[in-house]
Amino acid sequence: MDFTRIIQKNTENKLFTHQLIHNSRRFLLFILIFSAHLMNGQSGPDFTILADKAFLKLYQNSDECISYTQGILVSDQNTEHKMVLQNIISQALAMKGDYVQSVNIFAQHEDADPKTGISYFMQVFGGYNLADQYQNLGLYNQSKKIISHLLSDQRLLKSNDPALRITTAKLYQLQALNSGINRDYITALQNLDKSNRYLSDHNEENAIIKIENRTFRSSYLLKQNKFSDYKILINRVISDLESQKNKPFLLGLAYENLSQYYFLKQDYEAAIEKLETALGLIENLPFNNLKIKIYESLSKNYYAVHNDEKYNQYNKLHNDLKAKTDLNSKEGIRYLVKLVETNQNKNIEFQNYMHVRSFWYLILILSVIVLGLLTYFLIIKSKNRDLKKQFDFFEKQISQKPQQLIVNKTSVTKDPGSTKISREKEDEILQKLEEFEKSDAYLNKNMSLSQLSSQLEINTKYLSEVINNREKNFNGYINKLRINHIVQLLREDSAFRNYKVSYLAEYSGFSSHSAFTTVFKSVTGMSPNAYIQEISKTQTA
Incomplete structure (x- = not known):
């Protein structure tokens, strides 16, 4: 009888142990699934937040933007993410006037392994990236041609994907700039309207592109001599940016824009005041392209008021910086031309x-x-x-x-x-x-x-x-x-x-x-x- 009880007890212990192991495995499996789900759910938003912060730094300090974005780039192996981050770095370098390095960063994502496949987003964003490079280097016709091709695709125009929508907004913005270069201001304004339709209040990037579109719109209104509409719009832009106090590049650009109005009105003192304010915002920041515009405008206005000392000072600053960036731009064009030389020769x-x-x-x-x-x-x-x-x-x-x-x-x-x-x-x-x-x-x-x-x-x-x-x-x-x-x-x-x-x-x-x-x-x-x-x-x- 004791022997029977021992066997029964051992059997009960084995069943209990088996049940415990089974339950433990089920619990462990649940933990693993939950953890994987949690990690996957957080990976998208985490990158979006990081990339959005990098885009904001683009308008705060080019050097800080490059360092910050490179830090993200090192740890993120997602091909699409890398393309977006490389574009931000490339834009930061272009804003500094370093076009050779800008093209170099662009060329890196061109060398991606084609065997891994390429998503529709990468195709579109790659085209946008190339159009952006062409425009930075002054090759506006090439930029316009690429954008027109991309915007002819109804899949892109009808997509509800946030990443594709923001890229579409950027494409229309670039096309507006291309039209503005050719003095087709009506088409430029129409493209800005289309760009705004694809923007939301989702993140900082959307908000910044909206501000850029308003600034560009004001510039085209000024060129059409629509002074009343221009003043209302540019003053609102400046008011909004001053309240935010975290986008010196955009605020400096807006003040430089406003100075052009006063120059046309021959109110040179007011124009100088706006330009000095703009320069004060970015003087210690590496926004060399904007500095060139401000230096040139200051030299023109000081010349108009017969201040030879200030004219010579800013004219020299403009000429020196312009010569440096022009040389870099020329080298950048050669570099980019070499990248596409084979395809170009075939055509x-x-x-x-x-x-x-x-x-x-x-x-x-x-x-x-x-x-x-x-x-x-x-x-x-x-x-x-x-x-x-x-x-x-x-x-x-x-x-x-x-x-x-x-x-x-x-x-x-x-x-x-x-x-x-x-x-x-x-x-x-x-x-x-x-x-x-x-x-x-x-x-x-x-x-x-x-x-x-x-x-x-x-x-x-x-x-x-x-x-x-x-x-x-x-x-x-x-x-x-x-x-x-x-x-x-x-x-x-x-x-x-x-x-x-x-x-x-x-x-x-x-x-x-x-x-x-x-x-x-x-x-x-x-x-x-x-x-x-x-x-x-x-x-x-």
Whole structure:
């Protein structure tokens, strides 16, 4: 009997032990599942919060933003997260004027392993990132082309994914800036409206993009001379930013924006006050691109009030910093061009699929245009005309649109030894040149044939040949656009007639006073000072 009880007791103990082990396993499994669920649930919001903080630091201090974001980047192996963080670092470097490193950071995510696959978000965000790089480097046509392609996808426009919606808002904002560069302010404002539709009050990034959109909107209203609407909007932006006190870049940008209004109103003292306030906000911060704008505006305003000491001080600061960033920008363009060189070369080939137009019709048109061009240059080069006749001719010349000075689709003077380019290809190049001449990009001191070729996505040899058929060389083409631009300003804005010739040379993109004077005389038939005297007489007559 005792033996039976012992067996029964052992059996009960074994059952109890088995049940205890089973329950323990179930509890452990529950803990593991709960922990995994908790970790997964927190990983998304944690990154969103960290990335949002990094984006805020972008407008507080570029160097701190880079250090902070790199710290996140080291510990986060998520491919999508890395792409977003690299874009923030790239933007911070661009705001410093370090375009080479900005492109370098961009290139790192381009080297991601394609075998791991790429999500739709990465495709869209990668396109946005490239468009952003192009715009930072002044290659606006490439930026515009990429954005137009991305925004043609209904999947993107109809998506409710917060990450895709904020990216769409950024794309529309970039496109607005591209339109603004081309002075298409109506389209620019429409794109800002579309950008705002994709924004929410979800986080700091959404709020910052809203502020940027309002600032850009005010700038375009000012350029349209809608002063009342402009003042209301820019003052609200400044009031909101001053109450937050944590976005010095945006507040400095807004004050620089407001100074332009007072400059147009010729209230130079008020403009200087706003600019000094803007500079005080960022003077010790690495926002070099904004500093360049502020230095330039300060030099213009101090020149207008005849404060030579301050003018020289800020003009030197502007020239030194601008030269440094321009050099870096040029290197950045070369670097970026090398990254896409292979694909670009594949796209540049002969396109002989169009029908050839009537030979005799072409000869007739060419003969008329050639005759017109010969007459035109003979008049310009004539040294036997008195100064009044030269002035009358040039005034008639500049009364036409500047864009029509060089490019004319029907004007062709081919060199018999040149490469054969189809009429259709030539028309395509001429159309792109027309669009280029509508912008102020030719005022860039570093504008070169290779840079223009990259910007317009045209084979350098073809572009050179088309330009040389109309001008002696590329430099002659660019310089004529610059002179025509500065002449237009001298005629329309009396303030420019009070500026020194050295400032006019700097403003119009010439490397020296003497070079500007030589080219100006070759185009207009008179020196800059003589022209200013004549135009002043005409305006007061």
